[in-house]
Amino acid sequence: MELLPLVCLCLLSCSGDGAPPKPSVKILDEKGDKVLLQCEVQGTFPKPTVVWQTLRGEILPAMKTEVTKEDGSYSIILETTVTRGSFFYCFAKLEGTREQSVSGIFAVKRSNHLENYFEGFEIALIVVGLTLPVTALLLFICIYIKRRNEGLTPVSTMAL
Structure with a gap:
């Protein structure tokens, strides 16, 4: 009976998680x-399927795909324009399994210097607009x- 937990522990620790990097x-x-x-996935075996997706799960077309195999493991570089x-x-998903790894990135909107200036100016106006009345x-009150x-005589009854 004591040998069974030891065998299970060995199987769990020796089998690995199987997910791609x-x-x-x-x-x-x-x-x-x-x-x-x-997107780059390095040093994995077997060769995974690598795709770019949107938040809605739409698969994006790859503009460039580069697959290399060295010492029995694959490295994949996938590029797309969004x-x-x-x-x-x-x-990155291993075929025939449910194992996958994922990374995300936000493609931010770039603004020019003039827009940045006005954003800073608007923030300054808001700060001043709130600070002066307070x-x-x-x-x-003081x-x-x-x-x-x-x-x-209270301030409210004084002649200004």
């Missing part, structure tokens, strides 16, 4: 609203409390 994803190039993405502003996933209110404690 996690894909490495990056942006290679950007032109206008188009982004060239690269439109900015969405999230994309690279999946400061004025706090000043009014003056009111000081005059009330000194027995003077």
Whole structure:
């Protein structure tokens, strides 16, 4: 009876998880609203299926696929071009199994310097627009409390 748990432990630890290595994803190039993405899976056997997908699960066409085999393991590089502003996933799946690995990347929208300037200017206006009324209110409260404690006429009844 004591041998059975030992055999099970050996089978679990010796069999490995069987999943392909996690894909490495990056942006290679950007032109206008188009982004060239690269997915790389290194050192796996058997050869996995590697695909780019959208959030909705649509498979994207590969612009370039490079497969190399060295010392019995495969390395795959897959490139695709996408439109900015969405999230994309690279999946590596071993055929005949349910094992897969995934990495995602967000192709951000690029803005030019003028847009960045106005975004900063709008933030400054919001900060100033919120800070001034709050400061004025706090000043009014402080003056009111000081005059009330000194027995003077409240600020609201003073002639301005």
